[in-house]
Amino acid sequence: MNNACIGIFDSGFGGLTVMRAVIETLPKENLIYFGDTARLPYGEKSAEAIQKFSLENAEFLQSLGIKILVVACNTACSVAMDLLKQTFSIPIIGTIDPAVEYLKGKIKDGAIVVLGTRRTIQSGVYQQKLKEQFPKNETIAIVCPLFVPLVEEGFSEHKLAELAAWEYLHPFQDKKIDAVLLACTHYPLLHVALQKMLGEGILLVDPGIACANSIYNLLHDAALLNNNVGKPDYKFYVSDDPHKFRKIGQVFLQSPMADVELISLSDYTHLCGH
């Protein structure tokens, strides 16, 4: 079981920033990544659609014999985490709880800002968990739907990204802000534009890094860490266009990517009633 893979899914490319953090934190683990590129993006779609997609993605990864499932998509975490935990018996880790946990001891009395997709913010999950852990800190939640296409089109460090960041954040520029949660896996790639807009004193939190630490702790406590000395194995699957995934994905992963395999999710819909 210890050398079984960690399974990671996302709507498409963004979850590769989480995979990158997992590789850095757990360099001996074998990893399988699934990107649902036929149906991306999830961020603007209904909770019901994202729940159905998440069940199918998880069923596919479970069929490959993974030891732990990582939901590397804040939108899926915000609407499908409870359902996934009810449906599957393997351990499941997302980005939200680790990101909230990560803030402990790192903030004072200022506001905590959450930047996310429309579905993530409308679910209210981040806001509720932050309120429980940090009842004295104001929570400000901002929907930033232009950030994903800006990153995917290569404008992360372009003045278009700066202008979009200003558009979303300037209404709050008089607030005392302690931390900003980059609660969508694309947003860490906008680090430079966001830090420029916010100033140097504000903590930017990448939930992918917090998530990787939680995976380490869980595997360690369950004695499931892989201690193999060989080179770990990384596999990539997508539901559309493996060639494009490989090309764009390497920007997110920040390293070369092995072959990418196309799969049809119509074989993994048993749990979804159709």
Place this chain on the structure above:
Amino acid sequence: MNNACIGIFDSGFGGLTVMRAVIETLPKENLIYFGDTARLPYGEKSAEAIQKFSLENAEFLQSLGIKILVVACNTACSVAMDLLKQTFSIPIIGTIDPAVEYLKGKIKDGAIVVLGTRRTIQSGVYQQKLKEQFPKNETIAIVCPLFVPLVEEGFSEHKLAELAAWEYLHPFQDKKIDAVLLACTHYPLLHVALQKMLGEGILLVDPGIACANSIYNLLHDAALLNNNVGKPDYKFYVSDDPHKFRKIGQVFLQSPMADVELISLSDYTHLCGH
């Protein structure tokens, strides 16, 4: 048959600009619109995925007894039109042929610019058809993937749209341009930003309006025009989130929208081999 509906599909919202043009040109016709909102956007996805989606969408509309099918999505037209015509026996009209036809007699010796999604431009269909009709005019094709999210997020007349237009078009500002084809159904909503960037002397062509004229001609020639005097019937179906579709869709349709019904496409996949 004359009072049967015209069936229109698109990946989501953009085709409503075509529907608007059809309503203006053919105010007596009953219309059914299907927006594939669970799988939008199409513009960046593979030809194979878009062909599969298009067959499913068309099969759904055909099951409702339509008299003509309108493919109100330039991306689907560019990769799935031949396949749809081979598969279905009802008349099918898209946006590309009408838009190219529309230019006849309206241009001189300047370049013709095509603005579209990555898939539309990479298919080369617009470029090939323009070359056949206007062999002496240079064709310039530009991929503009940020335009769709800018329109959908309400930034059509914002400086973000102007900056994106400048980013895409400024490499060609020394060219003598006669006409610009807005070869994605979202782009007509960027008319103001584009005309400001291009100057007043350049013809902006909305393929939706050209498409509506072609539908009129086809129905007229086949004696299929609806001459009922009653109020026409408009029905809307989507594959995800009818509430959001109604809210955003009214901006594209520029008129109030009746109830929107959610359907599952898993009942319309007989042609797709799964």
